[in-house]
Amino acid sequence: MPKLLFTKKLSKTDIKHRMAVPLDSLDAFQIPEGEHSKEFGVTDIHGERWRFRCRSRKTDRFPKPALSSGWMEFVKTRDLREGDEVTFSVMDMKGAEDLELGIQARKRIELFGQVFWSEPL
Structure with missing residues (x-):
């Protein structure tokens, strides 16, 4: 059974450049000691596989992790927007060497002053 890692409302930077990852989730990405990035697999709710790269800053005491490679393709394919x-x-990948995450997205829809959420994408 999947374990929730984080949910994030997307910012302008998240949809235009790279997605900032909450710092308290960085350990889940299993970036090897001495390295500053790792590629990993993601499966969406339709069973489609994606490859993302999580990067952290090399010389800053605040690593500011972000998803780079592969992320923008996901954003464009799902037509994600700010908000x-x-x-x-x-x-659950017991014994797997490669990190495997699940992802789902929901679109924010505002109609007559009320906010609704789409079904997961």
């Missing part, structure tokens, strides 16, 4: 949200979950 939409994504949820990442750690999949």
Whole structure:
């Protein structure tokens, strides 16, 4: 059963350049000691596989992790916009060497002053 890693409301930077990852989730990405990035697999709710890269700063005491490679393709394919949200979950991958995450996105819809959320994408 998947374990919730984080849910994030997307900012302008998240949809135009790279997605900032909450610092308290960085350990889940298992970046090897002495390295500053790691590629990992993501499966969406439709079973489609994606590859993302999580990077952290090399010389800063605040690592500011972010998703780079692969992330913008996901944003464009799902037509995500500022205010939409994504949820990442750690999949049960006992014994697997590669980190495998689940992802789902929901679009924020404002109609007549009320906010609604789409079904997961």
